[in-house]
Amino acid sequence: MKVKILQWHAVGSWTWDAQDETCGICRMAFDGCCPDCKFPGDDCPLIWGVCNHAYHLHCILKWVNSQNSTPHCPMCRREWQFKA
Amino acid sequence: MAMLCDPEALDSLSEDAIAGILQYWAHFCDLTDSLLSQNVPSCGLDSQLGPTIATLCDHGLASLLQDHFLQSLEEAFKKSAVKKFWQQFHSYCDASAIEKANFHEQDNWPEEILSKSLKEICSEKRSQENCLLVLVENLKSFEDRIAKRESEIEHPSSQLMSRYQLMASSVLLTTLPWDFPDILRIYFKKKLEELNSMIADGDSYELEINIHDSQNDADFYHMDTSMCGCNGLVMQIGKVVSDLRSLGFTSMAEDAYSFAIFLLLKSKVNELAGDDYRVPVLWSLKKWIRAVPLQFLHDLLGYLGDSIEYEKESLNVKSPLASQPSSFPGIGIPSEALVRWQLRLEYFAYETLQDLRIGKLFEIIVDYPDSSPAIEDLKRCLEYTGQHSKLVDSFISSLKYRLLTAGASTNDILHQYVSTIKALRTIDPAGVFLEAVGEPIRDYLRGRKDTIKCIVTMLTDGTGGNSGGSGNAGDSLLEELNRDAENQDGADFEEDGGTDEKQAWLNAERWEPDPVEADPLKGSRNRRKIDILELMVGIIGSKDQLVNEYRVMLAEKLLNKSDYDIDSEIRTLELLKIHFGESSMQKCEIMLNDLIDSKRTNANIKATLGKAAAPGSEQREMNISLDILDATIISSNFWPPIQEEELNIPSSVNQLLSDYAKRFHEIKTPRKLMWKKNLGTVKLELQFEDRSMRFTVSPVHAAIIMQFQEKPSWSSKILAAEIGMPADTLNRRISFWISKGILTESAGREPDDPSFTIVDSMADLNKNGLASEGCQLMEEESERSVASVEEQLIKEMTVFEKFIMGLLTNYGTATLDKIHNTLKMFCISEPTYDKSLHQLQSFLSDLISEEKIEMRDGLYSLKK
Ligand SMILES: [Zn+2]
Ligand SMILES: [Zn+2]
Ligand SMILES: [Zn+2]
Numbered sequence: 001m002k003v004k005i006l007q008w009h010a011v012g013s014w015t016w017d018a019q020d021e022t023c024g025i026c027r028m029a030f031d032g033c034c035p036d037c038k039f040p041g042d043d044c045p046l047i048w049g050v051c052n053h054a055y056h057l058h059c060i061l062k063w064v065n066s067q068n069s070t071p072h073c074p075m076c077r078r079e080w081q082f083k084a
Numbered sequence: 085m086a087m088l089c090d091p092e093a094l095d096s097l098s099e100d101a102i103a104g105i106l107q108y109w110a111h112f113c114d115l116t117d118s119l120l121s122q123n124v125p126s127c128g129l130d131s132q133l134g135p136t137i138a139t140l141c142d143h144g145l146a147s148l149l150q151d152h153f154l155q156s157l158e159e160a161f162k163k164s165a166v167k168k169f170w171q172q173f174h175s176y177c178d179a180s181a182i183e184k185a186n187f188h189e190q191d192n193w194p195e196e197i198l199s200k201s202l203k204e205i206c207s208e209k210r211s212q213e214n215c216l217l218v219l220v221e222n223l224k225s226f227e228d229r230i231a232k233r234e235s236e237i238e239h240p241s242s243q244l245m246s247r248y249q250l251m252a253s254s255v256l257l258t259t260l261p262w263d264f265p266d267i268l269r270i271y272f273k274k275k276l277e278e279l280n281s282m283i284a285d286g287d288s289y290e291l292e293i294n295i296h297d298s299q300n301d302a303d304f305y306h307m308d309t310s311m312c313g314c315n316g317l318v319m320q321i322g323k324v325v326s327d328l329r330s331l332g333f334t335s336m337a338e339d340a341y342s343f344a345i346f347l348l349l350k351s352k353v354n355e356l357a358g359d360d361y362r363v364p365v366l367w368s369l370k371k372w373i374r375a376v377p378l379q380f381l382h383d384l385l386g387y388l389g390d391s392i393e394y395e396k397e398s399l400n401v402k403s404p405l406a407s408q409p410s411s412f413p414g415i416g417i418p419s420e421a422l423v424r425w426q427l428r429l430e431y432f433a434y435e436t437l438q439d440l441r442i443g444k445l446f447e448i449i450v451d452y453p454d455s456s457p458a459i460e461d462l463k464r465c466l467e468y469t470g471q472h473s474k475l476v477d478s479f480i481s482s483l484k485y486r487l488l489t490a491g492a493s494t495n496d497i498l499h500q501y502v503s504t505i506k507a508l509r510t511i512d513p514a515g516v517f518l519e520a521v522g523e524p525i526r527d528y529l530r531g532r533k534d535t536i537k538c539i540v541t542m543l544t545d546g547t548g549g550n551s552g553g554s555g556n557a558g559d560s561l562l563e564e565l566n567r568d569a570e571n572q573d574g575a576d577f578e579e580d581g582g583t584d585e586k587q588a589w590l591n592a593e594r595w596e597p598d599p600v601e602a603d604p605l606k607g608s609r610n611r612r613k614i615d616i617l618e619l620m621v622g623i624i625g626s627k628d629q630l631v632n633e634y635r636v637m638l639a640e641k642l643l644n645k646s647d648y649d650i651d652s653e654i655r656t657l658e659l660l661k662i663h664f665g666e667s668s669m670q671k672c673e674i675m676l677n678d679l680i681d682s683k684r685t686n687a688n689i690k691a692t693l694g695k696a697a698a699p700g701s702e703q704r705e706m707n708i709s710l711d712i713l714d715a716t717i718i719s720s721n722f723w724p725p726i727q728e729e730e731l732n733i734p735s736s737v738n739q740l741l742s743d744y745a746k747r748f749h750e751i752k753t754p755r756k757l758m759w760k761k762n763l764g765t766v767k768l769e770l771q772f773e774d775r776s777m778r779f780t781v782s783p784v785h786a787a788i789i790m791q792f793q794e795k796p797s798w799s800s801k802i803l804a805a806e807i808g809m810p811a812d813t814l815n816r817r818i819s820f821w822i823s824k825g826i827l828t829e830s831a832g833r834e835p836d837d838p839s840f841t842i843v844d845s846m847a848d849l850n851k852n853g854l855a856s857e858g859c860q861l862m863e864e865e866s867e868r869s870v871a872s873v874e875e876q877l878i879k880e881m882t883v884f885e886k887f888i889m890g891l892l893t894n895y896g897t898a899t900l901d902k903i904h905n906t907l908k909m910f911c912i913s914e915p916t917y918d919k920s921l922h923q924l925q926s927f928l929s930d931l932i933s934e935e936k937i938e939m940r941d942g943l944y945s946l947k948k
Contacts, residue, residue, distance in 0.1 A: 001792060001796075003786075003790045003792075003793055004768060004769040004771055005766065006778070007646060007713075007714065007765075007766070007767040008740075008783075008786070009714045009764045009766070010713065010716070010759060011718065011760045011764045012715055012757045013717065013718045013720035013723075013726075013757075014718075014748075014757055015720075015755065015756055017755070017756045032722070038673075038674075040721065040722070
């Protein structure tokens with residue numbers, strides 16, 4: 001007997017694969033989305049700083065824009081710079 | 085002969101005079117006897133009687149001779165007429181019940197005997213009356229003479245006739261056989277049935293219905309004053325009634341024909357109503373009442389000459405109960421008696437039909453909406469009789485007896501409940517009775533474990549149960565509710581944004597009287613007050629629980645899709661959003677969005693990876709290309725907990741999966757794809773030498789069967805190790821292939837280690853008793869991919885189990901409410917108790933089935 005596979009419809013889940021589970025700013029799961037977004041994933045991406053701390057892009061942008069002086073990482077207080 | 089003398093009058097007389105008077109008296113007695121025996125007053129007697137009477141009266145013996153005369157009449161009447169009359173009925177009255185039944189069957193019984201004997205006794209009585217008239221005449225002429233002399237004198241003779249009538253009827257009544265009223269009833273019953281079938285045969289009644297189907301009441305009271313064929317019959321009946329009346333049996337006769345009329349009406353209601361609920365009967369019933377019993381009564385009263393007033397339409401007699409004007413254009417103003425009759429008959433018809441329909445309400449509701457004419461009839465009957473409580477009591481008891489039993493499926497109960505809601509809101513727009521009727525159903529459903537699931541399925545899935553019959557087959561209840569709402573909105577477009585006052589004004593503007601037969605499908609405004617969805621949510625407890633259950637069912641459905649076709653799920657979600665709000669449905673929306681994203685990503689990955697795969701690569705050799713692989717990639721945070729199982733899938737497929745995941749990572753950096761290898765669907769073809777078979781299975785089944793390519797026979801333990809799952813799980817899952825006749829199980833070397841062998845040829849397959857086509861596409865009932873709401877709940881509730889056990893140890897017993905409230909009070913921080921009463925109840929019933937606790941009379945306690 002031989003088995004011929006006609007179709008294999010697999011199921012998987014995606015993850016940002018960040019070290020932490022939740023965003024340090026909004027406290028929501030990284031694999032979820034920030035409070036302003038409706039859909040996770042492409043619509044609400046993560047961003048890493050040079051300090052290797054990750055946030056929802058929307059969360060850190062709001063944070064950065066709210067700072068009068070040079071913005072710092074909310075977690076480690078180092079100057080915030082987007083990791084390339 | 086009793087000689088009663090007036091002593092004062094006689095005292096003053098001489099003996100001679102007394103002898104003379106006695107002579108006159110004897111002569112009078114003789115004359116009386118011969119008058120009565122002849123039965124015909126003759127001139128000779130008359131001339132002798134005059135002077136005799138005058139003389140006796142002169143001596144003040146007027147009252148004496150009247151008494152004597154009446155007494156003689158009475159004796160004669162008793163002796164001949166009355167005796168003869170009752171004798172006619174003796175053979176019936178003395179008969180046994182069975183013999184009586186034989187009488188009833190005879191065509192002309194009691195008609196013949198009744199009219200004959202009535203005729204006889206009445207003529208006898210009439211001749212007696214004539215004799216009496218002779219006496220009255222003579223007395224009158226004497227009294228007139230006296231009156232000329234003395235101004236004031238009584239005329240006792242004028243009372244004589246009524247004294248006679250009273251005597252005659254009391255003689256008859258005191259000798260009346262017990263059965264006589266029954267005989268009369270049977271007579272009228274037979275005659276009315278004859279009349280009814282004459283009218284029906286004459287088609288005049290049917291014809292009328294067709295002509296007057298305009299449903300206009302004005303044409304309705306069409307009464308023929310001369311009903312050709314029936315008139316003779318009515319005259320016959322009228323003759324009997326008038327004879328009975330003349331014998332003093334007026335009320336007995338009326339009782340008898342009333343009885344017969346109501347009996348006929350009752351059987352007419354039964355005949356018209358029957359077990360067909362698809363046609364309205366009230367209208368034809370009212371028509372029939374006018375065409376038969378009322379027409380009969382009209383003719384009868386006309387014949388008897390005591391009722392109908394042919395007046396111009398000056399007084400408009402309105403019946404207090406009927407909404408229609410009760411004028412009878414054919415005959416002018418109906419007599420008051422006829423109007424009373426109409427009210428009595430109609431009330432009786434309404435009540436009889438109502439009782440009939442209430443008795444069958446359960447069946448009627450099963451048939452709803454096909455049975456809406458019956459419901460509409462019932463509504464009108466109840467409006468008339470006001471006996472709504474009858475409906476509630478009777479329906480609740482039939483629910484308990486017929487529906488709320490262990491044998492009925494939750495689905496059946498729910499569908500009947502929905503039909504009940506739909507049907508009863510026609511009768512009861514405010515929902516008062518529905519509340520009472522629905523309560524036992526709701527209570528019962530709350531005690532069933534699959535209620536939520538069934539409700540959600542009914543609401544969202546059109547393919548499963550019957551959605552109540554209305555609308556398109558395959559419609560979900562939600563779809564149907566939505567369509568109803570849209571139709572309503574279309575009809576009431578002015579309502580948008582209107583204030584109450586404005587609305588009232590608009591309503592007034594648009595007002596038109598209700599048609600006699602309202603279309604049941606066109607709902608009146610206030611019917612919308614009853615919200616079916618709200619009632620469904622009411623059973624479940626909260627909309628969150630409903631949404632949660634839906635999410636689990638949706639996840640199951642989506643994870644078992646082998647394509648990305650989610651049109652119907654999107655439609656359902658849109659409907660759910662309308663009712664439960666967008667934010668409640670957020671997670672479900674993300675799940676659907678995952679499918680849309682997956683489809684896009686899948687195409688993207690396959691397009692780019694297909695190019696990247698260089699010719700002669702590994703997959704080519706394995707004879708598997710990327711074409712066969714599709715994937716659903718989920719945002720697991722928003723899905724219900726997924727059942728994960730260890731599984732080693734065949735390396736060729738595994739290679740494809742890791743290529744796919746790698747490509748995903750390249751496209752979506754830094755996102756990674758993690759496979760849930762036990763989930764998904766696999767379509768495969770098993771190719772044997774002489775045949776091939778197609779199956780759609782889970783990855784586990786695919787992995788199992790693919791192992792048999794390498795080796796035709798496996799022991800359970802080795803195969804389990806190869807696939808990477810526990811042996812007992814394998815043994816359970818492999819039974820699928822055994823049931824399809826692909827594998828056979830045989831005892832292995834060790835007792836707990838059976839071996840499985842592929843059934844290679846058709847011959848072997850047939851030996852196993854399973855016929856098979858060359859190519860088969862089969863759907864297996866897959867194991868669930870998603871943890872059910874119940875399983876999730878048990879997981880979440882387990883932390884409270886210890887607390888509950890401790891509580892029961894302390895209290896001894898506690899009600900559901902008490903446990904609930906205590907948990908709420910004490911479990912306020914990690915883990916917080918946030919479950920509903922219903923969820924707690926469900927968890928407690930799990931503990932009961934685990935025999936940890938028990939429940940009696942609503943009190944929970946530790947299992948002893
Ligand atoms: Zn955030
Ligand atoms: Zn966002
Ligand atoms: Zn940092």
